[in-house]
Amino acid sequence: MSKHHLGEFEEVVLLTVAVLHDGAYGVAIIDEMEKRLERKVSIGSLQTVLRRLEKKGYLSSKFGEATKVRGGKRKRYFCLTSYGRKVLQTTKEQRLDLWNAIPNLDLKKGYA
16 A cells, blocks of 8 residues: 555545536535535535645645625635645555456355
């Protein structure tokens, strides 16, 4: 295993930020995750993970422009750093290695 360990939720958040590219901010990330994964995501848990991923150097963030719709409040946009992309690539390769190591996988059959 590599020195980079991602929890499942951290990995999903990083992947979602990558999917949204320039449009990755809190509510958009939650909407995308809920749509794709069909599971509820709380804003508190997302904010905690976004801060942790930023502290680890996997994400960076910047504020967008203030808008009247948001009462002058600016959105914080997130993007993957080059380090974050590297960690995601390593994680993907590790997962694929595991999947490829399963002999004759047939998920419809049980183990016998």
